Amino acid sequence: MALSGTAIGIPATIGAAVAAAPAHAAGVSGASAVAPTTAGVQAAVSAVRAATSTQVVVLRYGSTGALVKVAQQRLGGLAVDGNFGPATLAKVKSFQGAHGLAVDGVVGPITWSALGGFPSSPSPSPPPTSNPPTPNPGCTVTVVRYGANNALVKVVQQRLGISQDGNFGPGTLSAVKAYQGSHGLAVDGIVGPATWSALGGFPCGTSGTPTPPPTGNLSQVVSIAEQYLGVPYVWGGESPSGFDCSGLTQYVYAKAGLSIPRTASAQQSYLSRTSNPVPGDLVFFGSPAYHVGIYLGNNQMIAAPHPGAVVRIQAIYDTPSGYGHLG
Numbered sequence: 001m002a003l004s005g006t007a008i009g010i011p012a013t014i015g016a017a018v019a020a021a022p023a024h025a026a027g028v029s030g031a032s033a034v035a036p037t038t039a040g041v042q043a044a045v046s047a048v049r050a051a052t053s054t055q056v057v058v059l060r061y062g063s064t065g066a067l068v069k070v071a072q073q074r075l076g077g078l079a080v081d082g083n084f085g086p087a088t089l090a091k092v093k094s095f096q097g098a099h100g101l102a103v104d105g106v107v108g109p110i111t112w113s114a115l116g117g118f119p120s121s122p123s124p125s126p127p128p129t130s131n132p133p134t135p136n137p138g139c140t141v142t143v144v145r146y147g148a149n150n151a152l153v154k155v156v157q158q159r160l161g162i163s164q165d166g167n168f169g170p171g172t173l174s175a176v177k178a179y180q181g182s183h184g185l186a187v188d189g190i191v192g193p194a195t196w197s198a199l200g201g202f203p204c205g206t207s208g209t210p211t212p213p214p215t216g217n218l219s220q221v222v223s224i225a226e227q228y229l230g231v232p233y234v235w236g237g238e239s240p241s242g243f244d245c246s247g248l249t250q251y252v253y254a255k256a257g258l259s260i261p262r263t264a265s266a267q268q269s270y271l272s273r274t275s276n277p278v279p280g281d282l283v284f285f286g287s288p289a290y291h292v293g294i295y296l297g298n299n300q301m302i303a304a305p306h307p308g309a310v311v312r313i314q315a316i317y318d319t320p321s322g323y324g325h326l327g
Helices: 014-019 038-050 066-075 086-098 109-114 151-160 170-182 193-198 218-226 245-255 264-270
Strands: 006-009 055-058 272-274 282-285 291-297 300-303 312-315 322-325
Touching (some): 218 300, 245 264, 264 282, 264 322
Antiparallel strands (some): 282 291, 300 312
C-alpha cells in the first residue's frame, strides 16, 4: 500500500530532539498555539533515547495510507479509513493539547512517541473479528440508525473499529458515514442491508432489544475518586498504578457500579448533556472532548491532568464544553 508522508530521522542528540520539537500552531481559526510543556520536552528526550536512528514517517493533513490508520486507531473515536482529513486533524490537535505537546496537527516523532511509538509495521491492529454466522431462511436484516441502543449497534461499532458502548450517537454516526463514503455506498448514516453487507453481513441471532440502562450509585463517585488522589498520570493508564483522564473516570464509575466508554470523546457522546451538573457528573473540555474530569461542585473537579502530574482536586480552569450525566 502506498503511503503519503515524510520520512525523517530522529535526531541523534537530546539537544537536537528539543530543537526538532514541532513549531507552534499558527493561522488556525478557532485554535490557539500551545507551547510545549516540560512533559513535552521529556517526551522528546524519551523518543530520542528509544530510537536514535529510526526513520519516522511524519503524517499531516492530506496524508493517506496504513500509517494514518495506525494513528487513527490509537487516537480513538475516529473512522479508521486511512485518510488524514478534517476529523483526524482535529483529533490530533486535541490529543497534542491534552498531552502538553505543540499543537500543530502534525504527527511527528514526539506525537508518535506519545501515541505509543512509531509502528514497526505500518498496519493497524485489526479489531476483534469473528466469522459472521450463516443466515438462516428466517433471518431478517434489522436497520440500525442514530439513537439506537442495543447489541446490534455494538456489532457495527466493533466492525468499524470504534468504541463499543452499544449507543448509536454522534461518534458512531460520523464513523458510519465515513465508512459508507470510502466504500462507495450512499452516505446516509443508516446501517441498512447494503451497509451491513459491506461490513461483513448481518449478524443473525443478535438481539435488537435495547440495552438496559446502567445501574449503580452516582452518589458514590466522588468518594471513590478521592481514594485515588495522588496516583500518577500515565498515558493510557486505567488502574491505580496510573491513570489518564478518561481512564480515571471510567475506573471510578466502574467501582460505583456504572459502565461508561473508555475515551473522553466516547464518554461525552454516551452521557446525557446537562446544564445543571451534580457532584459525580463528568465535565468535558473540547468537542470532541480531549479531556474529562469528575465534577465536585463549587467550580472544582477531580482529574488526572497531564504527564508529570497526579490525580488531584483542582479548579475548573477553563470554560468547559459541557457536562455529562449518566441516567
